[in-house]
Amino acid sequence: MATEWAGAITEEEASLRAAVQSAERLGRLNHRRLDALIALAEYDTQKGRLCEAEPLWVKALSLQEKIFGPEHQKLAAPMVSLARQYETMGRYAEAEAVLLLALKIHERDSVENSVRIAEDLMLLARLDSRWGRWGEGDVRLSRAYNILRIVAGEHSPDMARFHLARGDFHRNAGRFEKSHASLLKAVDVFRRGQGDDMDAWVRLGHLARAQGDFREAETLYRRVLARRVRSEGEGGRTVSADLLALGTLLEAAGKGKLALKQVRRSLDIREKILGLRHPDTAESAVAVADINVSFHQFEEAETGYLRAWEVYERTLGPDSPGLLKTQSGLAALYFDRSCYEEADRLLDHLVRSYERIFGFQHASVRVALTNQRISFEAQERRDEVDAIDKRLMEMENGK
């Protein structure tokens, strides 16, 4: 596999790397090196190889810092970009730190950067939702709303994006009514501004699914999918995302065969346009493996999971949510097959990963511990079960 990955270097990438090397020969501080680094980092980012792009972005950022000075206005945008990448890689603490720095830079000239400040706040609110810090997220969203209302107006595209972000936030917090209201506002704003409201409809589908209304969710997903197919064609990138959303919904609704069809279409499109080693392709592969498990095609499912694992580990790193989802699916597969040794190893790894990412009190850690407890209980390992029970009790009591 290592040779395959090495062999995946294209001519374009090779030339970009050569440009970086030749620029570095001119000295550490020069604009040519900065441009070459940014070009290579963008190329890796576009390919989904964030593990390789991230050090390049950091290098570019440190170079800019040396060229323009610390906390220069020009540093904020790459910082936000880097923070988004950290978020995608599951490195939420680093993402938050970089975003706070960017917000600080933006806030130095708050009049000029008011919209960017609002965007930073929305991103921070999203990170808050990942940590489960709903209060802080509400404050940040409220502040962002006030800024946008004053600066951009109620019916601006920025405000529509804000409504989308707020809808997501409320949905993750379990406030489905507020989420629904926000998303409908987003649709309204998009329509007034002749904008593309399909993102809002997709999110409404997500919301319906989170509420357990599979029929409504399916209707919404299918409507969006039909429109996207008309606008992008059958092989568009967002079409593949919509197909995946529809497929996972159908699987949750118990329509396995239909789900498999949609998810396979999504996988085909992504393999075609993104390649086999893109994290989005891995996401579709995991969805196919999930459905294979429900069809008791365990060998195919295991192969799919392992393939996605490798892609995620190489592209997004060990903390990425996709990798954790893959490992979780694989652990469930091993547990179902009574391969307790493998399942326990993975479940233990998941507990440690979530503890590292979110700390010891996060809901994800609780879920991982509960899974581990279920596995131990199935093996009648009473001592381990008691230890986990004790820990879960302490988490409940907030110790």
Add this chain to the structure above:
Amino acid sequence: MNTSGDMSPQRVLTPRRKRAFLSFRRKSDLLWFAASLILFSGGTAAFILAVYFVHRAQTPMAIAPQIPAPVIAPAVPPALPAPPPSPSAVDAPPAGGPNPRPSSPKSAGNGARGGGDPRPVKRPVAAKIPPAPVVKKIESRASGYFLLQQGGPFKSFVDRRAKIAVDRVDDSYGEPAVQLTYDLSQGDWVQCFVNVRENFSNYTRVQFLFKGEGAKNTLEFKIVDSDGTNVGALWSQQTAKKAWTVVDLPLSELTYLWGGDPLLDFRRVRQIFFAVSKKSGDKGGRGRVTLRGIKFL
């Protein structure tokens, strides 16, 4: 990178209930169970059948289950022309054979089932002899069919509530013998037989020795072939003789008794019978007959 809007991508495992002896957690489990049960049952049945047929192929085939009844003796002459006992010689039967009881068609028809055999029953010459030389003489022959050594186990039939016990014993010379202990107080005959699958067409004579004790009754010897033809010979009131009596009888002189067709197929002999019966002039009651050296030459 997360297009399905799933913020908590962890799968939650389904807790397992405590394992039962049989658990059908999925629909397919029931099918697997049924298929396994059918396969196991089929395999077991096939094994049992295979063992049965292999065992059956190894055991000699029994003839048609026609239970032969003992010969009811025809008119018996008052006494056998037994020569005086001679300790050193066996009286071989003469070629023409002193036939002590020439059977008439009438008398044969009286007793035997399916009777009416016109051929005379030629009696073997019986003589009292000391056993040792005879035994040595018989055993010294290399060829022949030794019933007690080569034949299978003896089985028995009785009339009504008559009793018989068939025991294999060794006589005083170490030669195998068979001892028939009978009780004819509540029946007219008892008999024992051996299943054989042998081509007797190469043999011309049958030899054996017998002695008895107890009541005087008739000893019978019979051969049955595959179609149920019974031929044989009988010795009236001879079962009480305590000295060994040698029988050397040409097979061609055996009398047709009943069953099958009048001709015995010696290539397909299936059973050899010895019987003790109570006929006219016999006492019935209890007694014992010992047979040894049963051989076809």
